[in-house]
Amino acid sequence: xxxxxxxxxxxxxxxxxxxxxxxxxxxxxxxxxxxxxxxxxxxxxxxxxxxxxxxxxxxxxxxxxxxxxxxxxxxxxxxxxxxxxxxxxxxxxxxxxxxxxxxxxxxxxxxxxxxxxxxxxxxxxxxxxxxxxxxxxxxxxxxxxxxxxxxxxxxxxxxxxxxxxxxxxxxxxxxxxxxxxxxxxxxxxxxxxxxxxxxxxxxxxxxxxxxxxxxxxxxxxxxxxxxxxxxxxxxxxxxxxxxxxxxxxxxxxxxxxxxxxxxxxxxxxxxxxxxxxxxxxxxxxxxxxxxxxxxxxxxxxxxxxxxxxxxxxxxxxxxxxxxxxxxxxxxxxxxxxxxxxxxxxxxxxxxxxxxxxxxxxxxxxxxxxxxxxxxxxxxxxxxxxxxxxxxxxxxxxxxxxxxxxxxxxxxxxxxxxxxxxxxxxxxxxxxxxxxxxxxxxxxxxxxxxxxxxxxxxxxxxxxxxxxxxxxxxxxxxxxxxxxxxxxxxxxxxxxxxxxxxxxxxxxxxxxxxxxxxxxxxxxxxxxxxxxxxxxxxxxxxxxxxxxxxxxxxxxxxxxxx
Numbered sequence: 001x002x003x004x005x006x007x008x009x010x011x012x013x014x015x016x017x018x019x020x021x022x023x024x025x026x027x028x029x030x031x032x033x034x035x036x037x038x039x040x041x042x043x044x045x046x047x048x049x050x051x052x053x054x055x056x057x058x059x060x061x062x063x064x065x066x067x068x069x070x071x072x073x074x075x076x077x078x079x080x081x082x083x084x085x086x087x088x089x090x091x092x093x094x095x096x097x098x099x100x101x102x103x104x105x106x107x108x109x110x111x112x113x114x115x116x117x118x119x120x121x122x123x124x125x126x127x128x129x130x131x132x133x134x135x136x137x138x139x140x141x142x143x144x145x146x147x148x149x150x151x152x153x154x155x156x157x158x159x160x161x162x163x164x165x166x167x168x169x170x171x172x173x174x175x176x177x178x179x180x181x182x183x184x185x186x187x188x189x190x191x192x193x194x195x196x197x198x199x200x201x202x203x204x205x206x207x208x209x210x211x212x213x214x215x216x217x218x219x220x221x222x223x224x225x226x227x228x229x230x231x232x233x234x235x236x237x238x239x240x241x242x243x244x245x246x247x248x249x250x251x252x253x254x255x256x257x258x259x260x261x262x263x264x265x266x267x268x269x270x271x272x273x274x275x276x277x278x279x280x281x282x283x284x285x286x287x288x289x290x291x292x293x294x295x296x297x298x299x300x301x302x303x304x305x306x307x308x309x310x311x312x313x314x315x316x317x318x319x320x321x322x323x324x325x326x327x328x329x330x331x332x333x334x335x336x337x338x339x340x341x342x343x344x345x346x347x348x349x350x351x352x353x354x355x356x357x358x359x360x361x362x363x364x365x366x367x368x369x370x371x372x373x374x375x376x377x378x379x380x381x382x383x384x385x386x387x388x389x390x391x392x393x394x395x396x397x398x399x400x401x402x403x404x405x406x407x408x409x410x411x412x413x414x415x416x417x418x419x420x421x422x423x424x425x426x427x428x429x430x431x432x433x434x435x436x437x438x439x440x441x442x443x444x445x446x447x448x449x450x451x452x453x454x455x456x457x458x459x460x461x462x463x464x465x466x467x468x469x470x471x472x473x474x475x476x477x478x479x480x481x482x483x484x485x486x487x488x489x490x491x492x493x494x495x496x497x498x499x500x501x502x503x504x505x506x507x508x509x510x511x512x513x514x515x516x517x518x519x520x521x522x523x524x525x526x527x528x529x530x531x532x533x534x535x536x537x538x539x540x541x542x543x544x545x546x547x548x549x550x551x552x553x554x555x556x557x558x559x560x561x
Contacts, residue, residue: 020102044115055118061089061381065368072364089381123153144290163241164249181503204255207469215260232271302336353441357385425465432465434482434489446519475499496547
């Protein structure tokens with residue numbers, strides 16, 4: 001992973017000192033709130049319902065174990081002993097004290113971390129596939145390009161005050177695991193007929209009040225033009241994006257209003273006139289340097305037949321381990337290794353609901369030890385609010401599983417209905433319209449049978465507490481949106497969303513349902529799926545496929561009678 005050089009470290013430490021002075025002046029009454037607000041946002045600090053919230057950057061989801069240990073230490077010392085992973089693979093602290101935030105930032109700087117550009121109208125943390133660099137279907141590792149974008153976009157003077165926030169995602173496989181089509185820019189690594197690398201460039205995706213699937217404006221951009229073309233896109237957005245209405249300020253509104261082809265022409269004109277073949281043009285040396293930060297670890301060689309034989313015996317002997325292996329591990333490009341998904345969707349632990357994406361300080365410390373032992377000292381975040389050990393020896397999976405079970409981090413529910421993306425909702429967020437944790441707990445209790453969940457197959461359930469859609473409810477097979485009706489919480493259901501290759505926005509089923517009826521409503525929806533899906537010996541019709549085939553009418557009839 002990328003390591004700071006002297007300039008990086010100096011820059012981050014100077015920012016900490018700068019913000020410390022700004023915070024002290026604000027607390028002393030010398031800096032008005034309206035002047036402090038943009039300064040704190042530039043440092044990832046929000047004011048939530050009960051306390052400040054600090055969002056810590058985890059570039060493209062990659063964490064070293066020494067960084068995770070520092071996060072654990074910070075949550076013990078400055079917060080309430082836990083952190084929350086977001087869909088941008090960042091970590092949020094929900095209870096820091098304003099006067100101690102500069103101290104937290106100084107601690108982060110000591111392990112090459114910060115909270116810069118995790119909020120505000122700037123280019124946010126670039127995200128990618130959690131299996132980047134290890135997936136056997138990968139065209140090329142997207143992480144070096146994420147790092148190139150990170151270095152270009154951090155403290156970019158021209159793009160520090162865009163019309164609205166801006167998000168970029170990069171993938172290197174045909175299968176999209178980073179929701180690229182609902183980003184402001186989605187970049188898909190491609191190889192042309194000559195074997196040259198480049199990008200399909202998708203622009204104008206986004207969720208929130210106006211959910212939109214992005215549009216391809218360049219089918220193949222040679223990779224050495226990456227930064228100059230991105231710069232041209234941002235220039236056009238900065239010039240033409242609306243600033244009079246924050247709800248219409250995202251680039252998706254601009255692209256939708258003029259159409260993809262017209263927007264592409266503006267970008268091409270800006271590119272040709274100002275940035276193409278200029279100082280932003282990347283060279284082979286640029287790519288080699290960026291790639292050098294992501295060298296392969298020292299993988300061992302194994303007797304493949306023996307490893308598989310031993311694994312099969314363990315799977316046959318322990319059904320719980322077999323469930324976890326089938327749901328929570330992913331094939332690796334190197335024989336004898338697998339990636340392990342650590343579920344941060346523990347559900348009910350000792351009768352108490354654990355919110356999606358939450359992790360305690362003791363779990364962080366323990367995971368850091370396990371990552372050192374099993375995965376070359378690194379972890380990765382996913383946009384589904386889980387974590388990944390990318391490089392686990394197959395012959396040590398059973399041992400790792402037992403260790404994760406003891407930490408309540410081995411729930412075998414990845415890609416099932418209970419692997420929910422859930423925002424903090426009204427319990428924390430000042431923007432929320434409704435609570436979410438109580439509804440997630442209600443759903444957990446309704447769907448507590450693993451065999452039943454496995455029979456349902458892969459169903460993505462996403463729940464947001466407001467129209468900002470931080471939990472991507474628009475792209476869930478089942479989406480839940482909390483709404484406020486005269487002081488009461490109601491929940492709007494949508495069906496048929498998708499954030500992968502066939503990205504689409506879910507369709508609203510009908511009128512919102514009261515909070516006490518959400519889980520039973522989801523049960524009725526699932527019942528229709530089980531009744532109507534087509535199955536044969538080889539495959540079962542997926543939830544999204546059924547929606548495409550029969551539409552919403554049978555679900556409406558079941559739910560509303």
